Ligand SMILES: [Zn+2]
């Protein structure tokens with residue numbers, strides 16, 4: 001999308017104008033004849049373009065996205081029409097990076113800053129339909145670098161580094177080399193995120209989770225959730241005393257969805273193993289909703305998968 005936007009900017013054409021002119025609708029997901037039409041218009045190879053855009057699929061009623069060969073479920077993970085970016089990277093390289101399409105890649109390891117999901121000047125949500133890569137579609141001012149760089153949680157940087165590498169060509173850094181549990185390497189990107197989400201989406205005081213009611217959460221909230229989740233996963237490997245602190249802080253429905261609908265067999269087995277390891281499976285009477293009561297279930301008392 002960034003190459004397309006750059007091509008359009010060079011010709012002073014808005015993306016909405018082009019899509020309307022081509023009669024292919026406003027969806028940013030390109031496939032089949034729509035993808036070929038856009039590739040032809042931009043003068044690029046359609047296979048090359050397909051590899052570098054998010055593809056949306058539906059298979060046996062299951063809707064998922066494919067990103068550089070990795071399959072992910074959309075909820076919370078694909079930013080779609082609300083992109084994010086690192087202003088410094090865009091200024092330096094003149095393009096947006098594919099990993100930024102994933103909401104869980106919320107930080108730039110190179111510049112140690114959160115990705116921007118809003119214009120720093122007018123607070124408008126960033127859109128693809130802008131005049132140039134580095135300019136806000138609403139106020140037309142160049143994007144300023146994130147002002148929150150000093151506060152980026154370390155876990156968000158480590159996670160963003162790992163996912164960015166996994167979306168590229170191997171070899172990539174092992175999770176444990178970045179201070180994360182080594183068994184995350186065996187999971188798909190989607191599965192690893194669901195585990196971290198399950199352990200990180202509930203705040204310390206067990207307040208309701210922001211993202212439960214939203215299609216997308218901010219880069220700041222995502223960074224805090226990842227950091228919390230990774231810290232708690234590391235606690236699993238420490239001691240039973242540490243593990244006891246996790247009671248009521250693991251989101252069971254997320255683990256149950258992973259156990260049932262995980263993208264790979266390893267994802268599903270890991271979901272089941274985590275539920276079993278901590279005795280976390282909810283009683284049948286509670287499966288359809290409602291949080292378990294404090295102390296109702298046993299603690300983590302065996303090893304993580
Ligand atoms: Zn950057």
Ligand SMILES: [Zn+2]
Nearest residue numbers: 119122136139
């Ligand atoms: Zn703006």
